[in-house]
Amino acid sequence: MRFEPLLKISNLTRDFSPLIHCITNYVTVNDCANVLLAIGASPVMADAKEEVEEFVSISSGLVLNLGTINSRVANSMLLAGKKANELGVPVVLDPVGVGATKFRLETALQLLESVRFTAIRGNISELKTLTLGVGAVKGVDALEDDAVTETNIKAFGDILKPFAKRTESVLVATGALDLITDGESVLGVENGSPKMAKITGAGCMLSCVLCAYVSAVVKSQSPFSMLETAAAATCAFGFFGETAEMNYRGIGSFRSALLDAATVLSGDDLVNCAKIKRI
Amino acid sequence: MRFEPLLKISNLTRDFSPLIHCITNYVTVNDCANVLLAIGASPVMADAKEEVEEFVSISSGLVLNLGTINSRVANSMLLAGKKANELGVPVVLDPVGVGATKFRLETALQLLESVRFTAIRGNISELKTLTLGVGAVKGVDALEDDAVTETNIKAFGDILKPFAKRTESVLVATGALDLITDGESVLGVENGSPKMAKITGAGCMLSCVLCAYVSAVVKSQSPFSMLETAAAATCAFGFFGETAEMNYRGIGSFRSALLDAATVLSGDDLVNCAKIKRI
């Protein structure tokens, strides 16, 4: 279907080229930097406590990704997140593997207590863990029991809504069917390719794209809600995956093709690709 | 030649999808995660002392890679390795550049003293260094004098066998000709492409594939010896390289093609590719 925000926000991102400060894991950091460049944003990766606040001060958005968190970097995330809140810089949280260890859960909960996030993106197991304050995640993938489907998306939405409301964040739970909620409405997004779960970094990259879209909207004072903005980012990134899948030969070339799609697809290409449903 | 374990173990890896916890270097970590996904395993990379033991507890295998080791992460490796031994989770050591500095050698020897490794994979210089407790390696590549050939593989096997026996580990020394020994038998594997030495990360990736294969065998209680399992991993990864080399245009596309081959080749494709010889 035609989804106007896709056209507008992807163009805004290219026009305003927001600088996105990522404190992120060392596994997928290169893909994160490249996907930001591909969509017209500008990445900066820095994690030293001595400088993260200064980087936030010149940035339009901040991504905090727990992928390879340690106590030194957790402290930098806290400093950066608080500074971002002070300055009105939007912050996106990616709570990678948050249910897998106590340390991850405590780090995430401490961040949630001290920092207001504009958006939180994870798989459904990660978001359920944050919602309930406890959880069990097998590594960094969602549990199979937790798969969001057409049948249960409403029920999952009901579980996540109070958390979205309490944190004043838009939640993006990605999977075969993506669930997005701002605490009031729930959207389902079907864009994407099953191959995206077969490379490392698809989730991390989407969190960066989401932050860039949010930042472009805030920076340009455009009249899009964060729900629409999150949906636009999720559709766009999903469509990059659909495009990349067309000549699938394996995950090496797929990853490369995903970045190619992110580079060349414009708002005009994207605007009619959305597979969104209001739940 | 036909080598049945190749068919069986590569299928087991896809069926059991073992979670492999890697404490590894930040140079090739992305390739390590992607190659694990490509062969059907699931990667988790985490190195904080606060959580590595918990990650080991939910994992089927652990890889310790010294590529960019520092004292903080060395400590995490020690904790993770001991926990893995406690729980019967197989551990693979990749002693990158171990002969190059005192710090690396001491770290490796301390790990060997405290942790029992199911398999150790390195180049022949690295394994000789561990065997002799001293060494000289030029960076992270094997010394030319140390190249394993048809002529000297028996002699090299005799050098490594006592170390394999003492550590109860299968040793995999990779090069143009790979040498595998469990302390009793010695195998030579000729699969592979000379281009694999021309990208960064081929060794690191094989260590991960090896760990995934070992973990799949252990998890499924399959009746393969660790010698056979190590040979299967080495043949398979070598064959990925042979396949990737077919349209060689340089190391950028070769690296991508290597991951593609790892994604699409099934046990049926692999079973007849083995170039193994009992020495």
Place this chain on the structure above:
Amino acid sequence: MRFEPLLKISNLTRDFSPLIHCITNYVTVNDCANVLLAIGASPVMADAKEEVEEFVSISSGLVLNLGTINSRVANSMLLAGKKANELGVPVVLDPVGVGATKFRLETALQLLESVRFTAIRGNISELKTLTLGVGAVKGVDALEDDAVTETNIKAFGDILKPFAKRTESVLVATGALDLITDGESVLGVENGSPKMAKITGAGCMLSCVLCAYVSAVVKSQSPFSMLETAAAATCAFGFFGETAEMNYRGIGSFRSALLDAATVLSGDDLVNCAKIKRI
């Protein structure tokens, strides 16, 4: 135009295969390792204070890149740089984002005070910041006001020359038009593709290529000046980009094609590609 050093130095790099020790950021480190392998050099990445001096002792060149600097690694850089100076190992500085934060500027200035660099490569904003001791950089990209053009290259050369003289370093300021100076002469290099600014890591990779070229010249005691050597590296890397751009489909495949070009282009291919002008 024909530029003899391009032929000679790129061949020297393949013949002498210098080991290049990089203390660098975790964003682009994989590309740095691969580009060094592509041009025939050998990379080692290690950053622990316990071992960097030993790695320097067996290396032919050292790259210090501030991309994701923290205090632990800054200390290792200082140790490695001093050791390199002691041993006559050439050192290249890449002051990524140096004007963006006080911590980066102080770290860079402390390195400049304690270590003599053979070459310093950055964008023009970064080099101006080092020259003036203060600066404002938007993240890791050059400010638009700072773009070097045919019209202002002489003026920029005049700004940088005293800094080159004082530090006894060759300066390489890259952008659409690259400026190279040893404090006496100024060269302009037009090789390159605008797509290089659209991937992460082009600058970091050039710093590594530059270090490899410098190291090959020093190691082989070849009679090329550091100005010529820096120009050769800049032309060569720019030409890799021109070659990679030919089938441009997006930044994923471009990055891969850049490494392919670096792999397959020989001195004979490069020697006539130079677009250099003495200013």
